[in-house]
Amino acid sequence: MDSLLIKGGVRLEGEVSVSGAKNACLPMFAAALLTDEKCVLKNVPDLSDVRFMAEIVGELGAEVSNPSKGVWEICAKEVSHIAPYELVRKMRASICLLGPLCARMRRAEVSLPGGCVIGARPVDLHIKGLKALNCAVEIERGYIVVDARKMRGANIYLGGRFGSTVTGTANVVMAAVLAPGTTVIENAACEPEIADLCRMLVKMGALIEGAGTPAITITGVPKLGGTEHSVMPDRIEAGTWMAAALASRGKVLIKGAQKKYLGSFLDILERAECPIEIKSANSIYIDAGSFKLKPVEAITLPYPGLPTDLQAQICALMTQADGISIITERIYPERFMHVPELARMGANISREGPSAIICGKTKLSGAPIMASDLRASAALVIAALAASGQTQIHRIYHLDRGYDSIDAKLAALGAKVERVKNPG
Ligand code: EPU
Numbered sequence: 236m237d238s239l240l241i242k243g244g245v246r247l248e249g250e251v252s253v254s255g256a257k258n259a260c261l262p263m264f265a266a267a268l269l270t271d272e273k274c275v276l277k278n279v280p281d282l283s284d285v286r287f288m289a290e291i292v293g294e295l296g297a298e299v300s301n302p303s304k305g306v307w308e309i310c311a312k313e314v315s316h317i318a319p320y321e322l323v324r325k326m327r328a329s330i331c332l333l334g335p336l337c338a339r340m341r342r343a344e345v346s347l348p349g350g351c352v353i354g355a356r357p358v359d360l361h362i363k364g365l366k367a368l369n370c371a372v373e374i375e376r377g378y379i380v381v382d383a384r385k386m387r388g389a390n391i392y393l394g395g396r397f398g399s400t401v402t403g404t405a406n407v408v409m410a411a412v413l414a415p416g417t418t419v420i421e422n423a424a425c426e427p428e429i430a431d432l433c434r435m436l437v438k439m440g441a442l443i444e445g446a447g448t449p450a451i452t453i454t455g456v457p458k459l460g461g462t463e464h465s466v467m468p469d470r471i472e473a474g475t476w477m478a479a480a481l482a483s484r485g486k487v488l489i490k491g492a493q494k495k496y497l498g499s500f501l502d503i504l505e506r507a508e509c510p511i512e513i514k515s516a517n518s519i520y521i522d523a524g525s526f527k528l529k530p531v532e533a534i535t536l537p538y539p540g541l542p543t544d545l546q547a548q549i550c551a552l553m554t555q556a557d558g559i560s561i562i563t564e565r566i567y568p569e570r571f572m573h574v575p576e577l578a579r580m581g582a583n584i585s586r587e588g589p590s591a592i593i594c595g596k597t598k599l600s601g602a603p604i605m606a607s608d609l610r611a612s613a614a615l616v617i618a619a620l621a622a623s624g625q626t627q628i629h630r631i632y633h634l635d636r637g638y639d640s641i642d643a644k645l646a647a648l649g650a651k652v653e654r655v656k657n658p659g
Contacts, residue, residue: 253491272461388416
């Protein structure tokens with residue numbers, strides 16, 4: 236397994252371009268199964284999760300190709316309705332096949348994805364949504380088995396204990412686009428990635444109103460066609476580069492950072508008195524040469540609240556703030572794998588239930604540390620940049636799942652970074 240060696244204490248300087256959004260493009264591969272015509276996705280990030288998704292869609296019968304960097308073509312003339320465990324276990328997000336298979340094949344057998352290191356990740360709301368659409372759903376042999384022959388539009392309240400569900404919303408939307416009648420999803424996820432998926436579906440011929448709001452209305456159509464769609468930039472990658480620039484006291488122009496999707500994160504950084512300059516609708520500049528980082532209290536929430544996918548990065552940054560920060564996780568209360576690793580680097584950080592308490596400012600020093608999930612790994616990179624000495628981050632396949640060319644982008648900004656290949 237590869238590891239990443241980072242020599243800290245170097246200011247990041249220069250420009251970095253944000254790649255396409257992982258969480259927008261993964262369900263788009265699934266959406267391509269809704270038609271027998273060709274779908275072309277552009278601005279697709281080069282990630283192991285994307286390659287997994289392409290492989291899974293290919294195994295289900297679609298012709299999938301990657302003719303040039305960032306471009307994927309999917310043509311699903313034939314589709315199998317069974318997504319077996321061997322495929323689904325590789326990537327949890329493949330649960331988003333459920334909706335398209337129900338819509339296209341009127342039946343689906345998708346393996347339950349199983350546990351996840353960031354906490355319990357149930358799929359009860361996905362099932363509730365499909366049942367509301369008049370599908371018969373059973374759990375058999377570890378599979379979600381759906382008979383969708385009588386599927387029809389319905390009013391669905393799709394909220395749970397932790398609020399809305401992103402992939403659950405994607406699944407119900409993708410099922411409903413081909414269901415006779417009208418579907419209204421209440422408490423739908425408002426995440427921009429859902430809105431981007433809906434933009435693609437509308438180009439394919441779907442009738443969808445209200446995407447990006449808590450009430451999405453879908454009028455079923457008999458058939459969808461092919462399309463071409465460019466994936467939105469990754470707002471989480473943008474936020475990660477902002478935190479990295481601040482932690483390293485750098486000067487960085489982040490191209491593809493869309494202010495309109497980063498409101499809650501920008502608000503936290505403003506409260507922390509960070510030097511942020513909005514250059515345009517699509518670029519943010521940070522000059523962190525000399526400023527005093529203030530501590531913050533922050534709570535993750537569904538969009539437009541603070542994304543859980545930026546919580547770990549904020550924790551890493553706040554080790555450098557003067558005072559006590561409290562960062563509370565309301566989406567995945569157990570998502571704190573970065574806490575003990577940051578502590579190994581010298582951070583004064585502890586957990587109190589769903590909150591991390593961070594007493595800054597602490598000098599971080601490089602250490603061998605272990606990446607445990609995607610965003611925890613990003614937090615460790617940020618800490619390594621701020622630390623003195625060398626940090627070796629093990630198991631960086633987690634980073635490769637979600638950050639396109641992270642080592643090359645870091646190196647282009649002047650970071651002292653090296654990928655150590657380990658054949659083991
Ligand atoms: N939930 C339920 N029941 C369900 C579904 C979800 O109770 O049936 C709960 C979850 O346990 C969680 C909350 O609802 O507490 C939100 O989960 P959601 O379904 O929105 O998460 P997801 O769709 O599985 C996506 C992203 C995650 C991101 C979350 C929250 C993709 C592929 N994944 O997951 O991204 O953290 O939304 O924004 O879109 C990442 O990129 O690192 C990542 C984990």
